Amino acid sequence: MSLPHPTADQISLANVLAVLGDQTRLAIVGYLARNEGVAMSCGQFLEFGSKTNLSYHLAKLREAGITSTEMSGTSRLITLRRSDLDRRFPGLLDSIVTAARDIPQLERLREES
Amino acid sequence: MSLPHPTADQISLANVLAVLGDQTRLAIVGYLARNEGVAMSCGQFLEFGSKTNLSYHLAKLREAGITSTEMSGTSRLITLRRSDLDRRFPGLLDSIVTAARDIPQLERLREES
C-alpha cells in the first residue's frame, strides 16, 4: 500500500455516508461487494464514467476508508475494506449493499457480468 | 400530514445516505432515535444551528423520507419514519444510529438532555 489510506479509527461515519450518497460510488461499492475477494482494477468501472471522473470517485472511496487500493504494476487493485468497516460500523455495509441490490443501475450491471 | 412526504417506495437509498452524510442531520437523527416515540419540535434542535438553517436541514430529512413532520398548532412534530425505513432498507437505520452514538457531537447532546 503506497497510497494514503485512513486507519480504521479515522473512518468517519458521516463521511462514509456522504461518500456513498452518490449513485456512481454506490454502484462501484455494490459491484465490489458482489465480487468480494476478487480485486478489481479501475478500468472495470469505466461504464460508470470517464477515466478521469472515475479516478476522482475512486479516490473519494479510498480517502473515506471504504476501499483499499494497492498498486500492482501498471494497474491498481481495489477491494472493499470489509473488516474495517464491519468492526467500525457493524451491519452498515451489509444493509447498504443489500438495499443497493434493488437499484436499477446495479441490476443492469449484474446482468452484464 | 399537510406537508409533502415521499411514499415509502419513493425513498431512495442514495438520497438517504447523502442526506445523512452531514453532521448536523446525523446529529438530529441520532437525537430522534434516542427519543423515539417522543415527537420533537424544530426548536429542540436549535443548538445545532440557526432557526433558518434548521428549517433547511429538517426539510431535507423530510423530503428524503427519513422523518415525518406533522403540524400541531404553531409547532411541528417530527418523528423518524422508522417502520418505512426498516421495511425499505432493513438494518440500515439501526446500524447508523448505533454507530452515531460514538460521535463526539452526540455525546455532548446526550449529557445535556
Add this chain to the structure above:
DNA sequence: TCCTTTGTTCAAAATTTATTGAACTATTGA
C-alpha cells in the same frame, strides 16, 4: 385584538462537489 411563539420562504453569498480535457507518470511488453 395584539403580541408572542414557532417556523417558513426568499434571494444572495459562500462553500463544496462533480465533470471535463489536456498533459503527464509509471510499468509492461515487443
Add this chain to the structure above:
DNA sequence: TCAATAGTTCAATAAATTTTGAACAAAGGA
C-alpha cells in the same frame, strides 16, 4: 528502446449544497 496500457494530476468550469438575514405567515394566549 519504443509504444501501449493504466491511471493520475491540474486547472477550469459547471452545478449543487449550505448558510445567512430579512421579511413573512399562522396559531395561541393575554
